Amino acid sequence: MDFKEFKQHAKSKLSDHWPILIVITIIVLIVSGMGDNSARQFSNGFAVDYGKSAGSLLSLILSGPLALGTANFYLRLVNKNEAKIERFFDGFKNFLNAFVLHVMTTVFILLWTLLLIVPGIIAAINYSMAFLIMSENEDISPMDAIEKSKMLMKNHKMEYFSFILSFFGWVIIGILTFGLGFLYLYPYFYASKIYFYRSIKGETEDYEYILESKKP
Numbered sequence: 001m002d003f004k005e006f007k008q009h010a011k012s013k014l015s016d017h018w019p020i021l022i023v024i025t026i027i028v029l030i031v032s033g034m035g036d037n038s039a040r041q042f043s044n045g046f047a048v049d050y051g052k053s054a055g056s057l058l059s060l061i062l063s064g065p066l067a068l069g070t071a072n073f074y075l076r077l078v079n080k081n082e083a084k085i086e087r088f089f090d091g092f093k094n095f096l097n098a099f100v101l102h103v104m105t106t107v108f109i110l111l112w113t114l115l116l117i118v119p120g121i122i123a124a125i126n127y128s129m130a131f132l133i134m135s136e137n138e139d140i141s142p143m144d145a146i147e148k149s150k151m152l153m154k155n156h157k158m159e160y161f162s163f164i165l166s167f168f169g170w171v172i173i174g175i176l177t178f179g180l181g182f183l184y185l186y187p188y189f190y191a192s193k194i195y196f197y198r199s200i201k202g203e204t205e206d207y208e209y210i211l212e213s214k215k216p
Helices: 003-014 018-032 038-043 057-080 090-115 117-126 130-136 142-153 157-165 168-176 182-200
Strands: none
Touching (some): 003 157, 018 057, 057 090, 057 130, 090 117, 090 130, 090 142, 117 142, 130 142, 157 182, 168 182
């Protein structure tokens, strides 16, 4: 699996859209309560995309829909070169499922982490594609999205862990720049993650992707 190629494709997709990407990333970082927990959330591979911010009621309520909206936005950016901020808020159209999926993945990861750190990391990786799957399948239940993510990641957990580690230098830069580096890292990571997701699904760069929702 060529992570370098994923990243090169991601950079090309991001290059013309940085203003909107920065705005979206700032919203994500504020809602997720990122900052002191930046490295920990990144190490979990953004498995629930906004990590463990349930300490704030507002964050708990908003994190799921924004995670789903982020998945939808980056899928469309990579697959159709579309960068419309309204796609970022589309997760609120499926609010209940997105909210439940966020809560379920967060609770499951927490429970596995209570056993040992490693099972918690494995659980986070297992659930890492759940919001992308839900974005592509609007009517899917949260549990089905989790199960499909686990099946998809069954033979790719170490690859995804290595993929995450390949960005760790950027995490250090983000910390050293008091968070400014994350304005670049988050879009870069997420767009690259879409290519990882497409790869494990067997999709190629030439595949013309159409979301099932068929939003105009």
